[in-house]
Amino acid sequence: MPASLVGGMRVLIIGAGELGQAAADILLQNQRLAHAVDPVGFVDDDSSLVGWQYLGLSVLGGIPAIEHIPHDALLIALHDNAARCHLYERFVRSGARFATARHRDAAIAPDVAIGPGSIVCARAVIGPGAVIGADSVFNSGCCVAHNSRLSDHVYVGSAAYLGGEVVVREGAMIGADVTVLARRRVGAWSRVGAGSVVERDVPDGLGASSAPSAPAGLALNARPPTGPRAQVRMRCLRPLV
Numbered sequence: 001m002p003a004s005l006v007g008g009m010r011v012l013i014i015g016a017g018e019l020g021q022a023a024a025d026i027l028l029q030n031q032r033l034a035h036a037v038d039p040v041g042f043v044d045d046d047s048s049l050v051g052w053q054y055l056g057l058s059v060l061g062g063i064p065a066i067e068h069i070p071h072d073a074l075l076i077a078l079h080d081n082a083a084r085c086h087l088y089e090r091f092v093r094s095g096a097r098f099a100t101a102r103h104r105d106a107a108i109a110p111d112v113a114i115g116p117g118s119i120v121c122a123r124a125v126i127g128p129g130a131v132i133g134a135d136s137v138f139n140s141g142c143c144v145a146h147n148s149r150l151s152d153h154v155y156v157g158s159a160a161y162l163g164g165e166v167v168v169r170e171g172a173m174i175g176a177d178v179t180v181l182a183r184r185r186v187g188a189w190s191r192v193g194a195g196s197v198v199e200r201d202v203p204d205g206l207g208a209s210s211a212p213s214a215p216a217g218l219a220l221n222a223r224p225p226t227g228p229r230a231q232v233r234m235r236c237l238r239p240l241v
Contacts, residue, residue, distance in 0.1 A: 009037060011099040012071035014087060016042040016049050016059045019137065020077035023119050024057050026101040027075075033104060040071055063087075073099040076117060076135060081171045081189075085153040088117060088135040098134070106138075115152065133170070145182070157194065169204065 011027055013020050020042055027039040041060045044050075049059045060069055074096050076084045088098075098117035102108060106124045114120070115134030125143040126132065132144075133152035141159040144150065148162055151170040156162070160174050163182030168174065172186045175194035180186060187204035 009072040009099060010040045010070060011037060011073050011075055012040055012060075012066065012069055013042045013057075013075050013077050014044075014063070014066075015077040016044040016046075016052065016054065017077070017079075019079055019119065020044070021054050022121055023075055023077040023101045024055055026103045026119070026121070027099070028055055029104055030101075037099070040069065043069070073097045074117070075099045075101060075119070077119060079137070079155065081153045081155050081173055084135050084137075085171060088153070109146075127164070139176070151188070172202075 013023050024039055024042070027037050030037045039057055041057045043061055043063055043065055044059050045062045047062065050061055052059045066074070074091055075098065076087050078084045078087075100114055100116055100118050102114070102120045103122045103124070105122045106120045106126070108114070108120065108126045109128040109130070111128055112126050112130045112132065114132040115136065117135040118132060118137070120126070120138045121140045123141045124138040126138070127144060127146040127148070129147040130144050131149050133150055133154060135152055136150060136154040138144070138156045139158040142156045142161070144156065144162045145164040145166070147164055148166040148168070150168040153171045154168050155173045157174055157176035157178065159176055160178040162168070162174070162180045163184070165183045166180050167185045169186065169188035171189040173191040174180065174186065175192055175196065177195045178192050178198065180192075180198040184198050185201040186192060186198065187202050187206060189205050190202050191207040192198060192202060
């Protein structure tokens with residue numbers, strides 16, 4: 001596992017979209033608080049963004065430009081878990097190191113372990129005993145309660161609530177305003193739609209939503225589930241009232 005770098009490092013942000021801008025803001029606020037973090041700019045494969053600036057930081061080129069830009073650590077700020085995972089594993093193999101961005105207004109218990117490359121946004125709460133994997137994203141106002149275990153490449157949406165001792169496997173996507181009841185498991189590379197309540201374990205690879213606006217049987221994975229798994233959505237989730 002690569003080291004998590006916090007101080008005295010030049011950090012290059014991959015992705016200049018909303019999450020990249022949030023990450024830049026976090027790093028710059030840390031800089032103002034006397035943490036020696038020096039964000040050097042963005043890279044983004046949207047060529048139309050090259051030269052664009054946010055908070056004084058420029059888009060310096062696409063992904064291939066990384067090897068030509070002086071930096072000490074990377075921070076991947078993309079919403080898509082699979083894309084983040086692909087880039088993270090690629091740069092780990094090349095020996096890259098990763099920064100971790102923690103907003104000053106996030107409430108993180110002192111014994112929480114957070115893996116490298118993770119982003120914790122404003123007003124996020126991570127309770128005592130939680131373990132957070134690498135390259136994971138925690139949006140504004142989400143809450144991960146005590147003793148939960150989240151693997152690598154996880155995404156937790158704004159205002160989502162994960163009860164105590166929840167287990168979230170690699171690559172799972174938890175949407176905004178989702179509630180996961182205590183001691184439930186969310187499977188690897190599964191997707192839980194916004195506004196859902198997870199009452200039972202969600203299997204690996206399942207895409208599901210119980211939000212009132214979602215079509216019945218909505219599957220967000222590559223192909224609709226069939227057989228017993230097709231019925232899991234109704235057993236795992238219930239609509240908010």
